[in-house]
Amino acid sequence: MAKLETYRQENARYAPRKTLNALDQYVYHVPAVREAERDLREQEIEAAAAGKALSDRDKVLRPILAKVDEYKRMVPALEALVTMARNEYEDGVREELVPMGLKEARNAAQARDAWEKAYRAMELAKAELERHAGLFTWCVSAGDMDTHPRYGHSQGDNLECWELAKDGKLTWNASQALDYGEWLVKTPGLIEPNPAPSVTEEFNHNPKPKYYLAKAEGYGDNWDH
Known part of the structure; x- marks a missing residue:
């Protein structure tokens, strides 16, 4: 699986991709081929402008197309290896199901015995706790x-x-x-x-608040000031 993913990552530019064209139609292209054709076109324009011979198109594209063909064959081959390895692993696991199941059954039985022993000990301890708590209550x-x-x-x-x-x-x-x-x-x-025993608060008779004014003129005798 790791080898397959590594190969795909390192050679992603040689994998076909599906994109939409100007007419909203799905078309397939290979990024490496598209880049090579774009570079070749620029070289052809420069050669034509300089009056030189055009580059050999097949010679330029041949190694890239070879990598594209390799990708088309290598990925299915690696996927087949992954499938074979997975099948072998699953077959190996299936062969171990019976002995593994018997082992886990024994482990579960041992765990149950330990649980029952601990539960019985807990019940005895709880009974002792209740007995001593009852005797303490009788005393208190x-x-x-x-x-x-x-x-x-x-x-x-x-x-x-x-x-x-x-x-x-x-x-x-x-x-x-x-x-x-x-x-x-x-x-x-x-x-x-x-x-922290509760403290009994004394009842306080709060006196009527007085208002302190700078001048008392103009107020009646019943006005506190």
Whole structure:
């Protein structure tokens, strides 16, 4: 394939091209032949003006026409080679389909076994997580609840949010994601305190704004100034 494309690129001027003539008709021409004929015509005009003999037309065009003929034969020959190589490759691939398919079937079976093993391990780990989270909830609720707050929740139990602070307590953010609300927490010291507790703002009575004028003449007593 690469040899064919290289030959076409290097000898493109010897390939026939289809173009429209002045009558909007499709005609074929070869760029190299057209260039040679144009150069030959200019040489003939110059020779006629100088009173010299005209160049041998056949001698000028013969090597170019030979390249055109070579192109016409070489391109189909290279295309045939490409087709043969492709067919040989496809035949070789077909011969390997059965052993390749059996190998991939074995690989898929091994991957399935590994997946099943990992899935079973995940289920066991998830059960352990739920068990320990339930025991933690029993402790933090002083025995009022023995499953984590979002157990069986339709939108997920959020146990992947379980995270501990440096002192071993459940982080505040994790407790909020896991729904450990104030109504549930009855044993202090197990959950990290809120790092940013809300601040109750005092109600301020804003005085009526006053207007400061340079002169107070002309205003009534009830006008602030």
